[in-house]
Amino acid sequence: MSFARFFAPAAGVPGDRILLPVDEAEHLTRVLRLSTGDRVRVFNGRGAEFEAVVDAADRDGVRLTLGAPCTPAPEPRVAITLAQAALKGDKMDDVVRDAVMIGVAAILPVVTARTEISVAALTRSRRRERWERIAVSSAKQCGRAVVPLIAEPSQFDLHVALSESTFPSPVFVLVEPNMAGGVPLGELDTTTIPARATLVVGPEGGWTADEVHAASALGSLITLGGRTLRADATALVALAALFTKYGEY
């Protein structure tokens, strides 16, 4: 039998008595209708997961006592950071959900030359907090005990990003089919599997020539077959391909 899973950043060691975050407490009581005495699992977002029992579920919140550690879904061997140009409307929500599901280590929302929303607008609409909630929800569903970092949205400047090591090497920049300089992922040497890597995915309108030029000096320009992928499905396909190349599947 499988137990409902909840995100509890306070979870540390067996025996801890912890309070669930408000959102998680609502999920436990209102959606799943669990209460005192019920058994669940909690994960702390940093890789640890525990059995737990509900001690109290009332207007003061949900209190749990942690039991034995248990084994969450494994993390991929390669910690991939996804730098994704913010997409229009709800599409970025789907990218965050899917990237967490497939196993990214971190998501850096970036604003490129052709991105149709500004850093200021993303910040004002508190989009990062929204994506963090989506990341928690996706981690709950896919079985991970890690909630990937969602960085504050930032202006895309590959030179700055690399000099500050916010983009772990090797860096792969996905470009449109037939773009000059782009090579199929399969032609890259992936016999050495790195500990970390970065995948950079552009916006609906693609990259400018200047951006591609900058990127080509700092990482590999890769293509993914000759068909045009929907912007909100591109990262998932590219991540699946990269994980496959790195022997994850």
Next chain:
Amino acid sequence: MSFARFFAPAAGVPGDRILLPVDEAEHLTRVLRLSTGDRVRVFNGRGAEFEAVVDAADRDGVRLTLGAPCTPAPEPRVAITLAQAALKGDKMDDVVRDAVMIGVAAILPVVTARTEISVAALTRSRRRERWERIAVSSAKQCGRAVVPLIAEPSQFDLHVALSESTFPSPVFVLVEPNMAGGVPLGELDTTTIPARATLVVGPEGGWTADEVHAASALGSLITLGGRTLRADATALVALAALFTKYGEY
């Protein structure tokens, strides 16, 4: 500059004068507001694409004259058939859209032991026609000139399917992480690239033990990492992984 693309099954050779299907004519006139003299492209769904000029766009429909052949997005080297258990609600729509986008050759909607909708209900609600429209729409967007076959939904019986060769070999049946008998895709020998292959993906509730037993005698049971994938994203991830293994990317 890129031209709008329309699906015209009647398109045969340069010089042909053809009538667009009603749905496509509406797209041309009402959505894109094109009319007499405008240049477009048409593809016939069987791999051929042509330049074309609108001769007339009125209440009798849209008539075009075909010009020179042009090159659509390339088809994958391996023609993959996706046998997908019908999913609930609109989720199957997304699977069809994404599978066409990534490049499948055909989609066989199947009803398994744990599929929550019957063949009769799928037929009564004319779901196949809906999926065919979605396949056309996706082909238009991704640049393919091939509209994959969508088969009539059928009861899943792997023995019958294989004896009748409706599932081209080799057959890969995706099973949940940690299921006995499942091997990571990476452990399969894919040095020989076949002309065709079949990927079989189950429903939200997974396979029964009987189904897995039958499948294991007839194809490879494969897993895709340890994280649980959303049912409506599973086929896309598996197809991306399989195309990567076969050197498509």
